[in-house]
Amino acid sequence: MSFEPSLQVPLQKQDIIGNYVGSSNDADKYAKQAAGNSTLAIYRQALSDYDNAKFGWFHVKTCLVAGVGFFTDSYDIFAINLCSLIMGYVYYADAEGRVNPVGCIIGQFAFGYLADRLGRKCMYGVELIIIIVCTIGGSFAGTTARGLSVYWILFIWRFILGIGIGGDYPVSAIITSEFATNKNRGAMIATVFAMQGFGIIAAAIVAIIVLAAFKGAIDSDQLMLDYVWRITMGLGAVPGLVALYFRLTIPETPRYTLDVEQDIARPHAISNPLVLPSLKKWKNFKVLMGTSVTWFALDVAFYGINLNSSIILQAIGFLALLKTTAGNIILTLLGTIPGYWAAVFTIDRLGRRTIQIIGFVALIILFCILGFAYHQILDRSIAGFVVLFTLAQFFQNFGPNTTTFIIPSETFPTRFRSTCHGISAACGKIGAVIAQLGFFQLKDRGGKNTFIPQLIKIFALFMLVGLLFTWFVPETKGKTLEELSNERDED
Helix, strand or coil, X not given: CCCCHHHHHHHHHHHHHHHHCCCHHHXXXXXXXXXXXXXXXXXXXXXXXHHCCCCCHHHHHHHHHHHHHHHHHXXXXXXXHHHXXXXXXXXXXXXXXXXXXXXXXXXXXXXXXXXXXXXXXXXXXXXXXXXXXXXXXXXXXXXCCCCCCHHHHHHXXXXXXXXXXXXXXXXXXXXXXXHCCCCCHHHHHHHHHHHHHHHHHHHHHHHHHHHHHCXXXXXXXXXXXXXXXXXXXXXXXXXXXXXXXXXXXXXXXXXXXXXXXXXXXXXXXXXXXXXXHHHHCHHHHHHHHHHHHHHHHXXXXXXXXXXXXXXXXHHCCCCCHXXXXXXXXXXXXXXXXXXXXXXXXXXXXXXXXXXXXXXXXXHHXXXXXHHHCHHHHHHHCXXXXXHHHHHXXXXXXXXXXXXXXXXXXXXXXXXXXXXHXXXXXXXXXXXXXXXXXXXXXXXXXXXXXXXXXXXXXXXXXXXXXHHHHHHHCCCCCCCCHHHHHCXXXXX
8 A cells, every 4th residue: 555755754653653652642743743844853753752652551562572582582592401411311312402502693693684674573473483383393303213313303493493592682672672762771671681580490490390290200210201301392382372473463663664664864774784884984883893792702601601500500419300400490599580680670770881890890700709719619618609609690690691682772773773783692692602612522621520610710701801892882871772873973
C-alpha cells in the first residue's frame, strides 16, 4: 500500500506514537505540525517525546520478551556444562557438548548486520526459532549407524544453536535500547541481560530435580543417566516456545522506522552499511575498539571461569554430580544474580563506565588473590575460597559483563548500531574461544588441575587490559541515542 508523499509522514507518525507512546493526541500534534515545519524536525520531536515518555506496560513487555530469550540462552549454555559431566558417566569419555563459540561468532556478525539491513522486526524471532529447534534436536542426539558418534551429532546441533544464541545478543540489545525511555534505558537493557542469572540457576535446579527423579533407576543402572542429560537439555526449549509469538509480533522500533526506513537525514546511508564510513574517523573507531576489546578481555575470564566452574568446584572438593550442581546454585545465588540486579538498580545513577571500572578493578584484585594464594587459601579454608570466588562472580556481573553488553547498544548511529554491537559481541566470543581452548589445554599441565592457579593469574592480566581500554568507552548515562551517535557532527 502506498501513500502520497505529503501524507506519508503524518501516517507514519501516528503509527509510531500509537504503538510506542500510546497517545493519539501526540499523533494529531505531529500531523498539524507537518504543514509548517520540516519533516526532519518533526521526526526529531517525535523521538524526543518518545525518550521522555512515561515508563509503561509496553516497556515492561519489551523487557520480558527480550529477557526470556536470554533466559533460554543462558540455560542452554550453562546446562551443557552440567550435562557434559553426566554424559561422561554414560559414554565413558570427556564430553565435548558445549555451545560452539564459533557458531556464536557467526550469529553475532550475521544477525547484527541483517538487523541493520532488513530491520529489527524482520530478524526478531528467527534466532529464537533456531535456538528452539536446535535445543530439541540436541536432546535427541545419538550415534548414527555409519559411525558418527553422539558427540559429533551433538556438536553439529550445538554449532547451529550457537548461531541462534549469538544472533540474540545484538538484536535483543538493540530492540530494547531503541524502545527504551532515556531515563530508564540502562536499567531496561540490564534487566534483559540479568535474565541470564535466572537461566543459570534454572539449569542447575532442573538438573537436580531430574537427577533426584531418576536416582533409583541410576543406582540400578548408571546408563539411565542418558535420560537425565537429555531431559535437562530439552527442557531449555520451553521458555523459548512461550516467548516466540511475542517476538514475532513485536513492532519495528521507532528509531529504525524514522532513521533508516524513512532515511530522512541520509538517503544514501543504508545502501551499504558494512562500509561504515563514519568509523574511518578516530573519534568513532576508538569507541568500537573500546567496546570490542573490553568485551574480549572480559569474556576470556568470564567463560574461562563460568563454563568450567564445575571443574573448579571439583578441584576444591565438590566431587559428586549433585554436589557439583548444588555448588553451581550456591555460586549463582550468592554472586551472579546479586551482581546482575545490583547493576540493574544502579546503572542509571552510577553510570555504565563507572560500573565497568569498578568491576575490572575488583576483578584484578580478586583474581590476583585467588591466583597467587590459591593453595594457601584452600589449605586453610575452602569456605574462604568460595567467598572470594563468589565475589568474583558478583563483580563480573556488577561490572563489565553487564556494561559491555549495554554500551554498544547505545553508542552508534541507528543505521549500523546492530552491526557494531554484533562486532563487539563477536570479539567477546573470540575471547571465549581462547578461554575454552586455553583452559582445557593448560589446566592439567604438570598434573590434574595443577595449572588452574596460573590460569586465574592470566585472567587477572586480561582484566587489566579491559580496564585500560575502558578509557575509549564513553559514558552513556543520561544521553539520548542521537547525542551518543555523533551523527550531527557528520551532517
